[in-house]
Amino acid sequence: MTHDATDAPSTxxxxxxxxxxxxxxxxxxxxxxxxxxxxxxxxxxxxxxxHPAASAxxxxxxxxxxxxxxxxxxxxxxxxxLFDQRPAAxxxxxxxxxxxxxxxxxxxxxxxxxxxxxxxxKPVPSDEEQAARLARKEAHKKKVRRQRRTRRALIGxxxxxxxxxVLVVVxxxxxxxxxxxxxxxxxxxxxATPGTNILLIGTNPSExxxxxxxxxxxxxxxxxxxxVMLLHLTEDGRAMYVISIxxxxxxxxxxxxxxxxxxxxxxxxxxxxxxxxxxTTGSRLDRVATLDLNALREIVDASGGVVVNVPAGSCNDxxxxxxxxxxxxxxxxxxxxxxxxxxxxxxxxxxxxxxGIMRGxxxxxxxxxxxxxxxxxxxxxxxxxxxxxxxxxxxxxxxxSMRRLRTSNTTFLTVPAAAQPNVTVGGVDYVxxxxxxxxxxxxxLRTDRVGEYIALSGTPTT
Numbered sequence: 388m389t390h391d392a393t394d395a396p397s398t399x400x401x402x403x404x405x406x407x408x409x410x411x412x413x414x415x416x417x418x419x420x421x422x423x424x425x426x427x428x429x430x431x432x433x434x435x436x437x438h439p440a441a442s443a444x445x446x447x448x449x450x451x452x453x454x455x456x457x458x459x460x461x462x463x464x465x466x467x468x469l470f471d472q473r474p475a476a477x478x479x480x481x482x483x484x485x486x487x488x489x490x491x492x493x494x495x496x497x498x499x500x501x502x503x504x505x506x507x508x509k510p511v512p513s514d515e516e517q518a519a520r521l522a523r524k525e526a527h528k529k530k531v532r533r534q535r536r537t538r539r540a541l542i543g544x545x546x547x548x549x550x551x552x553v554l555v556v557v558x559x560x561x562x563x564x565x566x567x568x569x570x571x572x573x574x575x576x577x578x579a580t581p582g583t584n585i586l587l588i589g590t591n592p593s594e595x596x597x598x599x600x601x602x603x604x605x606x607x608x609x610x611x612x613x614x615v616m617l618l619h620l621t622e623d624g625r626a627m628y629v630i631s632i633x634x635x636x637x638x639x640x641x642x643x644x645x646x647x648x649x650x651x652x653x654x655x656x657x658x659x660x661x662x663x664x665x666x667t668t669g670s671r672l673d674r675v676a677t678l679d680l681n682a683l684r685e686i687v688d689a690s691g692g693v694v695v696n697v698p699a700g701s702c703n704d705x706x707x708x709x710x711x712x713x714x715x716x717x718x719x720x721x722x723x724x725x726x727x728x729x730x731x732x733x734x735x736x737x738x739x740x741x742x743g744i745m746r747g748x749x750x751x752x753x754x755x756x757x758x759x760x761x762x763x764x765x766x767x768x769x770x771x772x773x774x775x776x777x778x779x780x781x782x783x784x785x786x787x788s789m790r791r792l793r794t795s796n797t798t799f800l801t802v803p804a805a806a807q808p809n810v811t812v813g814g815v816d817y818v819x820x821x822x823x824x825x826x827x828x829x830x831x832l833r834t835d836r837v838g839e840y841i842a843l844s845g846t847p848t849t
Contacts, residue, residue, distance in 0.1 A: 562761060563779070565769030569605040569677065571776040572661040577671035581622040581835035583785065584670055586661065589614035589678040593717040605772040608677035609652040609660050613722070614737055617668065621835055624788045626796045628837045630828070631738060633818045635730040636802065637810075638667050647817070668829045674777050674785075680720075682770035684713035686744060689762050695719065695743040698735045698849070701726055716740055729809050730818050731801070738799040738849040746794050799849035800841065803828065 512520070573586070590603070591613040612634035619628045632648070640651045640663050651663040661675055687693045692710050700706040702725040711719055720740050726732035748763060773782070803824035810817050824844070831840035841848060 558761070562764045563768055565765075567605065567772040568775050569675075569772050570657060571774040572657045573665075573672040573675045573774060575658065575662045575665060575671075577665040577669055578833050580670045580833045583618075583620040583673050583788070584832075585618040585620075585674045585676060585785075586664055586672050587614070587616045587618060587676050587678060588612055589680045591680045591717060591721055593680075593714075593721040603679055605657070605677040606652075608679065608772070609657055610649055612647070612649045612652075613733075614678070614680065614720075615648060616737075617664070617832075619832060619835075619837060620785075620788060625791060626798070626838065627789070627792055629738070629741070629797065629799045630832070630837075631734045631799065631801045632664075633730040633734050633802070633804075635816055635818045636820055637817045638663055638820075641666055668832060670829065670833050675774055676777075677772040678767075679770035680717060682767050683740070683744065684717050685766040685770075686713075686748075686763060687711065687716045688713035689759070689766060690744075690747050693740065693743045693747055695739050698739055699732070701732060711740075729816060731804060731808060734801055735849070738801075742794060742797075742799060742849055745797060749793050798838075798841065800846055803846065 588608045590608045590611045592603075594611070594613055615632040615634050617630040617632065619630065621627070634649065635647055637645050638648060638651075640646050640654060641659065643651070643654050646654075648660060648663060652660045655662075657675070661672060665672055692712050693716055694708055694710050695716070696708055697704050697706050702723055704719065720733060720736045722730065722733045803821040805819040805821050808818050808820075810819055827844065828837070828840055828846075831837045840846070
């Protein structure tokens with residue numbers, strides 16, 4: 388049955404509503420009452436169309452939908468489509484397997500394990516086998532305990548060695564951290580003599596000399612030469628002879644004529660200085676070292692003072708035993724105009740001070756006290772300068788060779804001077820040496836027989 392165009396919903400009212408609304412339901416069949424007319428033949432005229440009231444009830448006119456309603460309707464349609472595509476197993480539960488026919492995974496594994504129970508029927512080991520097993524178990528325990536003890540011992544030993552190394556490094560830096568170096572200049576000429584020859588040069592900061600700068604270091608020590616001592620350690624290490632050479636001594640400088648040792652340094656530096664000493668003594672130097680005499684001041688203060696046997700009364704210092712502190716010791720050995728013999732008196736005072744320091748350090752028990760000896764070494768090497776080739780192993784070897792030295796086997800003496808030693812040339816003071824007596828001393832040095840020379844010549848010693 389067809390409908391009139393006037394009964395269809397208008398497309399001009401809401402196009403979006405027509406697109407979103409569901410398709411209209413089919414019109415109900417016309418009633419078979421008397422008003423329907425004859426049942427046969429095509430209908431004609433106005434009575435053949437649908438009834439107006441029935442057509443309005445079958446296809447109601449919906450109001451236009453807003454945007455939110457349209458989105459909600461679209462979501463519902465998509466959800467319905469998903470439910471229509473559910474799997475067949477869910478759609479037809481009758482096709483699922485019977486739960487009684489399904490096996491749990493644990494039940495399947497249990498069945499496989501319990502199929503063969505032969506491992507439960509193993510024979511019980513005999514007494515011998517049990518004893519062997521017990522012995523192996525005990526041996527294994529002993530091995531494990533032994534390995535643990537070895538491991539603990541290795542860890543403890545490693546920790547102890549590490550601690551010792553750390554302490555050695557700290558001690559080394561404390562004692563030798565302030566040590567300075569200078570170019571190697573020893574061993575240029577002269578005869579190689581038995582024993583060890585070390586040239587020690589020092590500067591006294593208490594010296595008030597015009598033109599002297601305040602700089603410190605090995606160059607200042609060589610330029611000033613307030614203290615010049617040649618240390619000769621005998622070949623057997625049982626005695627040491629300290630030969631003082633006055634800094635104002637007139638010596639032959641190679642290629643420059645006569646002059647002081649300080650003049651040799653100004654003319655040719657440290658190499659010419661060492662060569663001058665080697666040519667004067669005829670003996671080759673093993674090592675050269677310099678010392679700022681501030682080291683003596685610190686050593687004396689650390690020792691609580693030093694007792695010095697003043698050799699001769701001068702400069703308000705009476706002869707005899709006296710105690711000095713550090714600064715007093717430096718003032719005591721400083722060259723002053725009140726000294727009648729000039730540099731020779733200064734040399735005698737230097738020897739008496741060094742003897743007193745040795746007496747307090749070697750004979751007074753300082754070397755047996757670890758903290759005191761460390762302080763002594765620290766104060767000494769903080770103001771010392773050694774040659775580049777003077778390695779630490781060689782230094783330790785030299786110190787070890789001096790372990791038997793005491794004041795009883797350490798002798799201080801001075802190079803023999805002329806009958807009239809003090810001369811002044813051009814306003815410069817010099818000390819003339821006795822060439823004949825000095826030659827005998829240097830010959831005894833070259834043959835390591837200085838002790839015999841002292842006994843035969845009657846040379847005064849300290």
